[in-house]
Structure formats: C-alpha cells, structure tokens
Amino acid sequence: MRVLRNPILQFLAVGLVTVAAIVVGTSYLAGDAASQEAVAEARDTTRLVARTIVAPQFQPGLLNTSPSSIDRMDRTVIHLLKIGDISHCVLLDSTGRVLYADDISRINSRVQLDAAHRRVLREGGTGARRVEEGQAGPSGLPGYRATGPQLLTWTRIRPQNSEPVLFEAYFSLGQVDNRQQAISSSFRWISVGPLLLLMVVVTVMLRLLTRQLTRAGEERERLLRSAIDASDAERRRIARDLHDGVVQDLAGTAFSVSALARDPAVPEENRTSLQVAARSLRAGLKSLRSLLAEIHPPDLRAAGLAAALTDLTAPAAGAGIRATVRVDGVEGASDERVALVWRVAQEAVRNALRHSAATTLTVTVCQESGVLHLEVNDDGVGFDPAGAGGPDSFGLRGLRSLVDDAGGTLEVRSSPGSGTRVCMEVDAR
Incomplete structure (x- = not known):
C-alpha cells in the first residue's frame, strides 16, 4: 500500500x-x-x-x-x-x-x-x-x-x-x-459550502507554510554543510601546517639526537640522556602523527578507510587498550559516505579512549546489500544513555543530524559495567 x-x-x-x-x-x-x-x-x-x-x-x-x-x-x-x-x-x-x-x-x-x-x-x-x-x-x-x-x-x-x-x-x-x-439542498450547501471553502483556504495556507518550512530546511542543510566544509578546510590547514612544520622539525631533531647518542666522542653519561631524549621525541612524534590522523586523515576514500581507522586507533596502545580494525567490502561506497563513517568512528573511538577504561576496542565496517554497517565496541565501564552526562552527550548527538540527513540510523547501546556499542547504518551511495 x-x-x-x-x-x-x-x-x-x-x-x-x-x-x-x-x-x-x-x-x-x-x-x-x-x-x-x-x-x-x-x-x-x-x-x-x-x-x-x-x-x-x-x-x-x-x-x-x-x-x-x-x-x-x-x-x-x-x-x-x-x-x-x-x-x-x-x-x-x-x-x-x-x-x-x-x-x-x-x-x-x-x-x-x-x-x-x-x-x-x-x-x-x-x-x-x-x-x-x-x-x-x-x-x-x-x-x-x-x-x-x-x-x-x-x-x-x-x-x-x-x-x-x-x-x-x-x-x-x-x-x-x-x-x-x-x-x-439549502441545508446541504449551508453546511458543505463553508467546509469546502475552509478546506481550500487551509490548503493554500498549508502550501505556503510547507514552502516556507522547506526553504528553512534547505537553508539549514546548506548552513550545516557549509559549516562542515569550513571545519574540514580548517582541519586540513592545521594538519598541513603541523605536518610541514612541527612534525618535520621533531623528526629532524629526533634523528639528530639519535645520531649524537651514537657518537663515541660523547661521554657515556651524556649518551644515556640523549638516548632517553631520542625515545621521548620519537614517542611524541608518534603521538603527534596520530593526532594529525585524527584531525584530518590523509585519504578518506573507500580504499584508504582501513588505514585511516588504523591511524585513528593507534593511540589506544599507549592507553593500554588492544585495538582491532576490520574493514570488508566497502568498495564502491561514495566518498561522502566513507567520510561519514569515519566521523562517527572518530567520535566513538575518542569517547572510548577517554572515558571507557576498556581493555579491548574493535572497529568493524562492512557492506551488505548496499548498506554500510559500522560498529565500535569496547568492554569498558559503560554508562546510562538516558543520563544527561553520557560520553556521547554532545559529540555523537551532534552527528545524529548528519546521519539522519543521509537517511541512516545511529544507535548507542550501553549500560553501566557492560561496555558500549555504537552502531550506524547508511546507504553506501
């Protein structure tokens, strides 16, 4: 029907x-x-x-x-x-x-x-x-x-x-x-005539209101996309400036300190301090590169989604969390849908690293019958989704409108002591 x-x-x-x-x-x-x-x-x-x-x-x-x-x-x-x-x-x-x-x-x-x-x-x-x-x-x-x-x-x-x-x-x-x-007949026209007239008037008014609401919705969507595009542009600029500036400087400094630590002319006690400094620089450089991947991944297309998600979960090892990424059958998905999957996964992974106190974290992306499925699971402390202070209070809730506009669904399942599961489904095209 x-x-x-x-x-x-x-x-x-x-x-x-x-x-x-x-x-x-x-x-x-x-x-x-x-x-x-x-x-x-x-x-x-x-x-x-x-x-x-x-x-x-x-x-x-x-x-x-x-x-x-x-x-x-x-x-x-x-x-x-x-x-x-x-x-x-x-x-x-x-x-x-x-x-x-x-x-x-x-x-x-x-x-x-x-x-x-x-x-x-x-x-x-x-x-x-x-x-x-x-x-x-x-x-x-x-x-x-x-x-x-x-x-x-x-x-x-x-x-x-x-x-x-x-x-x-x-x-x-x-x-x-x-x-x-x-x-x-006189009674009929007296009763039905005003109803028909009222129906015509209300139809015209409803048409005008619908047109205004449609225009307002289109304007809201345009502003939202403009904000997203501006945010992406700013993320790219920040990532580019950090990569071409601070990251290159730290990489050069790390190589120099490592080379100096291997110089026989350097006293032994100084050599040890230089080796500690080199390790610290390399760790900081690794964290900075992970941050750059989180700010803006280098390749948000279907072929590069697995690598982008792997970079996204790289900081989990430093937090004592074993992270696993599995991406299957996403070929043919549009760049827009891949970017949406990455944004939702980014927010879910960020919440897991900051709040979950988990020991394992899994990110799974697959495609079935033209629908992209994303699941981010952790075995952490969980939370009450109905509570006002849940980890997804602002981040994931802010993404719900994007997922809704794309015709998809976003669901957060959690309870205290039972971990958290973030599930999204959206058409691949």
Missing part, C-alpha cells in the same frame, strides 16, 4: 474523507429536518386555508347538508384544488359525520374519528399523517382510496354559532417531497 508523503496530499485526503463523512451525516440530518419542515409547511398551509378561506365560507346549513351551503363551499374548494397543493378537502363534525367533501357522494357518510383527530378537535392545533397508495384515510372516509402517496393534515375551525368542526386536507407527497428536497 502506497503511503502519501506529501503533507498537502495527506491533508487533502483526510479533508476529502472528512467532507464526505460530513456530507453523508448532514444529508441524513438535513433530510430528516427537511422532511419535518415540509410537513410543518403543509400543516401551516392547512391551518391558514382553514382560517382564512374555509371558515369564512362555512354556513350553518352545512350542518344540515343544505344544498346551497354545499354548493357555496364547493365553489370555494374548487379554487383551492386548482392551486395545486391540496388534492382533496373534507369537513367533519365531532361525531365523525362528513359535512362536506370534494367528492359529493361522500357527504353525510360517517367515519370513526381516531384519538389524534379528537385531540385536535378538542384542543386545537394541527395533525398530519402519511397515507400510502390504496390506503384509506386515517379517518376511515368510506370509499376513499389514495391514488398515490399523500400527506393528510387536519385542523379545527370554529364557525359562528356552531360547534367546532375538523377540516382535512390531502397533499400530494410528490409536492411535499419536492419541497423537502429544496429545503435539504
């Missing part, structure tokens, strides 16, 4: 999934809210029609099924039906008798009012219920079957000098559903 590395692509992927989840959730909630709102609008329409149109046209003669009263109401209802929202109208008294219906053949029939109808008749308000195709109305209007899914609403009207009566209105659910979809 491919993992997205670009943070902007990751944000877009998460954002799209989030928006999709929100769209699904809001669609469900908006659909439910829109359905309730569409039904509420139908109920409000029923109440408005009942109070402003039907109630003013209601005549007491309807209670006695007067033809003239029925005709007057019929002319009023015909206009209502032409509006298109209401498909059928019915007036019922408190006993369930049909006082008026747009189908005149239903007038004077009697139905059984349910609890919802009686409650509205008694307390007022409105009621609503869905009627499926072929189903009789909830009030059980004889002979009536819905020709399609409809919404039945009812409310109470109070004619003058008459008991309250019920006004029922049937709405086509197709029209109600259209209104529901219109309301739902």
Whole structure:
C-alpha cells in the first residue's frame, strides 16, 4: 500500500474523507429536518386555508347538508384544488359525520374519528399523517382510496354559532417531497459550502507554510554543510601546517639526537640522556602523527578507510587498550559516505579512549546489500544513555543530524559495567 508523503496530499485526503463523512451525516440530518419542515409547511398551509378561506365560507346549513351551503363551499374548494397543493378537502363534525367533501357522494357518510383527530378537535392545533397508495384515510372516509402517496393534515375551525368542526386536507407527497428536497439542498450547501471553502483556504495556507518550512530546511542543510566544509578546510590547514612544520622539525631533531647518542666522542653519561631524549621525541612524534590522523586523515576514500581507522586507533596502545580494525567490502561506497563513517568512528573511538577504561576496542565496517554497517565496541565501564552526562552527550548527538540527513540510523547501546556499542547504518551511495 502506497503511503502519501506529501503533507498537502495527506491533508487533502483526510479533508476529502472528512467532507464526505460530513456530507453523508448532514444529508441524513438535513433530510430528516427537511422532511419535518415540509410537513410543518403543509400543516401551516392547512391551518391558514382553514382560517382564512374555509371558515369564512362555512354556513350553518352545512350542518344540515343544505344544498346551497354545499354548493357555496364547493365553489370555494374548487379554487383551492386548482392551486395545486391540496388534492382533496373534507369537513367533519365531532361525531365523525362528513359535512362536506370534494367528492359529493361522500357527504353525510360517517367515519370513526381516531384519538389524534379528537385531540385536535378538542384542543386545537394541527395533525398530519402519511397515507400510502390504496390506503384509506386515517379517518376511515368510506370509499376513499389514495391514488398515490399523500400527506393528510387536519385542523379545527370554529364557525359562528356552531360547534367546532375538523377540516382535512390531502397533499400530494410528490409536492411535499419536492419541497423537502429544496429545503435539504439549502441545508446541504449551508453546511458543505463553508467546509469546502475552509478546506481550500487551509490548503493554500498549508502550501505556503510547507514552502516556507522547506526553504528553512534547505537553508539549514546548506548552513550545516557549509559549516562542515569550513571545519574540514580548517582541519586540513592545521594538519598541513603541523605536518610541514612541527612534525618535520621533531623528526629532524629526533634523528639528530639519535645520531649524537651514537657518537663515541660523547661521554657515556651524556649518551644515556640523549638516548632517553631520542625515545621521548620519537614517542611524541608518534603521538603527534596520530593526532594529525585524527584531525584530518590523509585519504578518506573507500580504499584508504582501513588505514585511516588504523591511524585513528593507534593511540589506544599507549592507553593500554588492544585495538582491532576490520574493514570488508566497502568498495564502491561514495566518498561522502566513507567520510561519514569515519566521523562517527572518530567520535566513538575518542569517547572510548577517554572515558571507557576498556581493555579491548574493535572497529568493524562492512557492506551488505548496499548498506554500510559500522560498529565500535569496547568492554569498558559503560554508562546510562538516558543520563544527561553520557560520553556521547554532545559529540555523537551532534552527528545524529548528519546521519539522519543521509537517511541512516545511529544507535548507542550501553549500560553501566557492560561496555558500549555504537552502531550506524547508511546507504553506501
């Protein structure tokens, strides 16, 4: 499975999934809210029609099924039906008798009012219920079957000098559903629109921030490499000046003192002192050459890595430590990677010589499947890597960023009394 590395692509992927989840959730909630709102609008329409149109046209003669009263109401209802929202109208008294219906053949029939109808008749308000195709109305209007899914609403009207009566209105659910979809679409755009806009704005801001961070990282890497190059140049200068100056002078002085110590003309007691001085000069010269190799090795390439590491561990003999160097299969490694291996080995060996009190020290470099492996082991006193004062507090920790930038790993394993192992892995190229 491919993992997205670009943070902007990751944000877009998460954002799209989030928006999709929100769209699904809001669609469900908006659909439910829109359905309730569409039904509420139908109920409000029923109440408005009942109070402003039907109630003013209601005549007491309807209670006695007067033809003239029925005709007057019929002319009023015909206009209502032409509006298109209401498909059928019915007036019922408190006993369930049909006082008026747009189908005149239903007038004077009697139905059984349910609890919802009686409650509205008694307390007022409105009621609503869905009627499926072929189903009789909830009030059980004889002979009536819905020709399609409809919404039945009812409310109470109070004619003058008459008991309250019920006004029922049937709405086509197709029209109600259209209104529901219109309301739902409004909710959807209200909820999703700002999210999409916010996502676009955040994406642009994230792009700008990512570009700034990338530039800052590139600048940091450039400064770090410049510092390394400057450090290498300074190391080369110091090593060159010491080699061409002090080392040559000490070498010449050591030869001269050794030659003088062998001169028969020199008194015996002076000859002994000269021999001690010559040995001291040779030891100092050897230490100085090891220091020069540590400051800057003469050949930091794959072919010269073994010799550079051998020179690096040369001072171990003077500290009573038996040092071993093994370099296998590093041919083909880039000079940059070889230099990184040497820097890490240099810091690890320096820590071992200064702090470990070890008796053995091994440096191993090998290459497996295009990966360079470095291990520096000692059998010294060890330390707690979690402690603040460990030998690698500054040196190796300072190299971790270089190893990380090269795509490698650097690990220090140690514990008090168990020695120290420094391990690094990095691509050979």
